[in-house]
Amino acid sequence: MSVELLLGPPASGKTENCIERIQNIKSEQPLSKVWVIVPDSQNIFYFRQRLSKAGGGIGVNVGTFSAIYGHILEKNGIFTPVITPSLEYRLLQKTIEEAYANNELTYYSDIRKKPGFIQAVSNVISELRSAYVSRDEFLSYTQNSSKAKQELAHLNKRFIEQLEEINWIDRDGQIWQAISLLENNPNAAGDIKQVIVDGFSAFAGARQEFLRLLSEQVNEMVITFPGKRNSKRVVDRKTTDEIEKIIELLSPNVIEVTSSPRLFPESQYLEKNVLEPGEYEQKKASERLFIEAYSQSEEAREALRWIKNLNKREGIPLDSCAVFAADLNTYRPMLKAAAEEFGIKIHFSHPESLNRSAAIQSILNLLELPTEDFQTRALFNSLHSPFFDFNLETKDINDLEAVSNHAHIVAGREQWEEAWERVLKTNMTRDEDIDDESQYRNPLKGINLQRLKEKFESFWKIFEGIEENRLLEGWTTWLEERLDRLHFYEQIDGESDQEACKGLQEGLSALIMSERISGIHRVDYKRFVSDLENTLKSERLDESRASRRNALLIGKITEARASRFDAVVLMGFSEGIFPVVENPDPFLDEKLRKDLGLEPRLEREQAGTFYQAFTRASNHLLFTRPYLSEDGEKWEPSPYWISAKSLFDKSAVEKISQSQKRHQFNAASIQELLFWAVQQNQLEFQDDQELLTHWQNLQSARLVLNARRSRKASGPYEGHIDQISGALAEKYSSEYVWSASSFETYGSCPYHFFVQKMLHLEAKKTPELGLDYAQEGRIMHRILERVYKEAGPDSNVDQILDLIELIAKGVFEEAPIEFGFRPSALWDVEQTQLLAIMQETIKGLEECRGDWVPVAFEAKFGSDGQTLLSLDIGGESVVLHGYIDRVDKNSNGEIRVIDYKRSDSNLSKKDLINGKRLQLPIYALASQDALALGKVKEGFYWVIKDAKKSSLKFAEFDTKYVIEFSKSVEVLTNYLKSYLANIREGFFHPEPPDDGCPDYCPAAQWCWRYQPRSF
Ligand code: SF4
Secondary structure, eight states: EEEEEEEETTSSSSSHHHHHHHHHHHHHOOOEEEEESSHHHHHHHHHHHHHHHHOOTTTTEEOHHHHHHHHHHTTTOOOOOOOOOOHHHHHHHHHHHHHHHOOOOOOOOEEETOOHHHHHHHHHHHHHHHTOOOHHHHHHHHHSSOOHHHHHHHHHHHHHHHHHHOBOOTHHHHHHHHHHHHHHOOOTTTEEEEEEEEEOOOOOHHHHHHHHHTTTSSEEEEEEEBTTTTTGGGGGGGHHHHHHHHHHHHHOEEEEEEEEOOOOOHHHHHHHHHHHHHHHOOOOSSSSSSEESSSHHHHHHHHHHHHHHHHSSSOOGGGGGGEEEEEEEHHHHHHHHHHHHHHHEEEEEEEEEEGGGHHHHHHHHHHHHTTOOHHHOEEEEEEEEOOOOOOOOHHHHHHHHHHHHTTTTOOOOHHHHHHHHHHHHOTTTTOOOSSSTTTBBTTTTTTTHHHHHHHHHHHHHHHTTTOOOOOOHHHHHHHHHHHTTTTTGOOOOHHHHHHHHHHHHHHHHHHHHHHHHHHHHHHHHHHHHHHHHHHHHHEEEEEOOHHTOOOEEEEEEEGSSOEEEEEEEOOOOOOTTTOOOOOOSSSHHHHHHHHHTOOOOOOOOOHHOOOOOOEEEEEEEEEEEESSSSTSSSSOOOOOOOOHHBBBBBEEEEOOOOOOOOOOOSSSHHHHHHHHHHHHHHHOOOOOHHHHHHHHHHHHHHHHHHHSSSSSSSSSTTBOOOHHHHHHHHHHHHTOOOHHHHHHHHHHHHHHHHIISSSSOOOOOOOOSSSHHHHHHHHHHHHHHHHHHHHHHTHHHHHHHHHHHHHHHHHHHHHHHHHTTOOTTTHHHHHHHHHHHHHHHHHHHHHHHOEEEEEEEEEESTTTTTTEEEOOOOOSEEEEEEEEEEEEEOOSSSEEEEEEESTTTOSSHHHOOOOSOOHHHHHHHHIIIIIIOEEEEEEEEEEETEEEEEEEEEEESOOSSSSSHHHHHHHHHHHHHHHHHHHHHHHHOOOOOTTTTTOGGGGGGGGGGOOOOOO
């Protein structure tokens, strides 16, 4: 029953000494049982590796503390099931609820349901259990304490009682059982000859007690510990205290290893002097030891670039390298992204929460749809999920998206039902081209809506039965049945997704188990989804064995102990990252921690962690840190960085700036190499065909970028596609029938014309309730058309106003279906406002009635059997079709043409002269020549909202604001000639209109020359 405490600095041969002892005992008594206890799975692997290199370790058990508890308990016939994390979460939830119902929870009552609180209570219980603080001890300690602490003590007691009641144990329960067994049975671990405890730097209370009792039953126990007795060094401060605790507890034979650490020279120098007071010689390092990067993500790239370099150039296997970071949560995604780009296989010491798996997230998103009233965006995200087969083709889903956009479905099944009714009744074959702003291209044209509606029914069936209250077991069966129906498991193929499915099964079993344990009661769907979400959050997404093979280990800096690696990177040596900023625990304060023997939260002596971490490297070591914060502020180095760096000369440090010229042969990925080559304007590896091809593509990209950056848009990358000028001339020959608005679109921006009129793209908008400008304009047009048709030519203003209310009511009633919008809560108010506008506009129109009599409304030319307008533009004709809002005639048989506009933007003479507003002369010519309604005398735009004529009008003579009709025709023909020539030549350059780009331009979402509209 001997106990030895082997003390020594890192890499001084403690583990080697242990292996020798194992071999000695094995050579003398080959069948004797030996146990090696190490901190974690990484160290199990490492110890086994060393053991096998030293000649093998058959019959030697290497495991964590949990493994030896399990062995002793099992050997003595004790098999108590250990609860899974998700089951523990559920049980804790129940414990808290019962305590609340029993009036034991007042201080924490408001936050009792918060997942953060449940997690915090779980941590408190776990810490107390590890520190070997019994429920009664905690209860009596808190008797005279604050309400908060008393409530925690009650929760702790209740939770342990619950476990005992169901005869299960929690994660920390095994050690308590093992201690109790060793106390009561002096031979419980009698079969074990030798126990080696290697790689620890402290033991919590329960482990101390376990080791004490175990040491009384096994033949030999050897505990290795870093540091030495009575050391005054900062880096040993924590271990010095721990050493004294062990000596007091076990009275071991203390052996101090005197050989100096077998570290490479730089590391040895660091080990000896870091954080020591005084001045030291600045040594020259044989390689870089410190890299400062301008951001944390760049730091992650530098760390992995360094590893890749060692792996590829020096042949160091990835599994002999490690990266440790204090704030792994922040660095994790950055390291993941860089590893993916650099092609480095990595694995993390700690798995992520199961909720982070894409497959699990898809299930949760789908289940949350009804609880969020089927928000349209979320619904389509689920429909597009690769994990489900909804029996809908991609085209069906796109068509459904078109329906939801057209019918402005924001959320809810009712909106879908109502939308189907609406769209199935609407005239789905018609497009309208009133003008650019009000034009209406029917997005549902060509969709078999009835068939689509029927196919979509199967989606709603997934959620059948959610209104019931069920047992959790019932809900689990319900979910499994849905997942089968959606062929979820058939879509799973990646290793990570398969692991996620295992986690899902465990989570579902935990739900059922928790119900059996905590009593049966029915819950509604919302509660089931929330319970499932919280349960899955506490499950871990384990990495498969294969994913860990030959992979770089990435872990927390506190885990950098015991194992040794060829190369180690330590990240985050800037202020606030490492040493970690210490905050007091809001639940268990420092005094309580000290009194009950829990680990302190303040003054944690992180120097020891730092010392342990850098001594893990056998041959190569790198410290990294960011020197700028996210907002570009200077980020100060940590004291550990300053101390370590001060021991070496400048050559050991590299500070990488954003503009620094990098050697292309050091690039860790093709993307990175090309990025640097572009920065340096030359590719060094011209003989590599793959790189050369990428490089040439980038040269082309540079030309495109330069073209887009130049002030004036021109050339082939800015819309000049003369390569297809032959095809364009053929398409837009003199036979082509133009809409009246097309040339205006070209005049306002040629690229807008290209995208909208040639590619037929539509601006995609997020569905919103209520009217948009185009719909409002179309309602106004419809009311004016109907009112004047109904009123007849001889009616006066009062008679017309008498009609308007009734007619507007009819238009408003059919508007949502006819014009495809979902009335908002403001629709009643909007109707009142629209009616008032229309009444004012009619008064205005009637005031300038004179002897004009309306004779044509929404008069078509070039369609429905009406003659096209053929316009001679000199040498050829342009043929046009369109609608004319209104034509009036006077007693002389002359006509005036009115084009209604919702608002008065771009309706001046200048807009006609500049070729931006050409409809009015086209309509006037169409009325006169195509429809033969009479000779044009007048013409103007009518601004409905302002109830007045536009400033652009036809008159007998040109003035500053008005234009003679014949002159307007001359302007029109000149522009048509020039626009047509440009279109045939392929000139479609983007040119933002003077007052900015209209939001109905489909290119507004991606156009690099987009200018927001000025109002
Ligand atoms: S966004 Fe502006 S510049 Fe671009 S195509 Fe549209 S109107 Fe032209």
